[in-house]
Amino acid sequence: MSDRHDTRSRIQEIALELFIEQGYDKTSLREIAERLGVTKAALYYHFPTKDDIVNSLVEDRIAQLHALTEWASSQPRTAETRRQVIRMYAEELHDTKAHQVMQFFERNQAAIKQMDAMKRMRNQLTELFDTITDPNDALTEQLKSSLAVFAIHASLFVFRNRDATPEQQREAALTVALELIGGD
């Protein structure tokens, strides 16, 4: 297990934060280096290019989604399996890092469209979606399955300025998501 505060990890942390707040393109390596207290050149020891920082960020999340997809595929295609996938997906998003990575993707779609990391993330999400949707279902049912996942994400920004606690928000999101996925 590597030290969580070695330089490489801290570059990832700082970069992710800035990419979310200011956007990928507006965040320069100089700025990342400054926050870290090193020079630009030091970054290049850890990452060959700026894009590689993104690639490294996405690795864990892709692997996590891949594992969830594999599990779903190994289960019988029942309503209960779909419900379980939603529960696990929501559970994973409690983790700050996973949550941040998804936010990064949401907010920088156009900026990273051409990058390899984006293609891989897209493919992985499509695969996961395919485990909880049935091509033979009505379009409305297919859309609802996708919205179930959106519901989990949406809870993160829909409830701004509300006095509900994060736990209540998550619970509401999960309730709605399970309702959308159907099969109760």
Place this chain on the structure above:
Amino acid sequence: MSDRHDTRSRIQEIALELFIEQGYDKTSLREIAERLGVTKAALYYHFPTKDDIVNSLVEDRIAQLHALTEWASSQPRTAETRRQVIRMYAEELHDTKAHQVMQFFERNQAAIKQMDAMKRMRNQLTELFDTITDPNDALTEQLKSSLAVFAIHASLFVFRNRDATPEQQREAALTVALELIGGD
């Protein structure tokens, strides 16, 4: 009524397209000018800064959302009003330009976060949301109201690679949205 193909309008068209495909920051004024067949300097006659292109793009859409919000506010706060707002919102998104502008916002959230256009769009969307949600409702109901709007947007990318026609997709999205807004 101004000529739809004067230079100013064409700058807006080309810029919007490129901003969606490559991202706001990765699209240079040189590139826009080249596609248009003029020089960079010519653009500065029509728009003082790059940001102003975005501002101009957003004007129409903000006004449209503002009008919808005003209408909603003038109606009784009933379920039928909410349903009608969703229908009108969906109807507006059939228009290519409105659709493109929303796509631009979705894909460039981080890139334009600090810009005035983003703040105004956010505020306007919040105001509209407030007309179809009730703070006294359960969190789940509030979330569903928001998801109703998402459903309209989602239909644009959820149904990739399906053999449903755009009309069928729109119809399915509207059905789901109306279901989510409730009050039937």
Place this chain on the structure above:
DNA sequence: GTCTATATAAGGATAGAC
């Protein structure tokens, strides 16, 4: 593993002629 120094390119923006 981090530094200084620098190469190289591209960006947004302006001045002033036509």
Place this chain on the structure above:
DNA sequence: GTCTATCCTTATATAGAC
């Protein structure tokens, strides 16, 4: 309304010392 020419700033990335 569009051009040429140019300014100024910043960016990614590299070379080579320590």
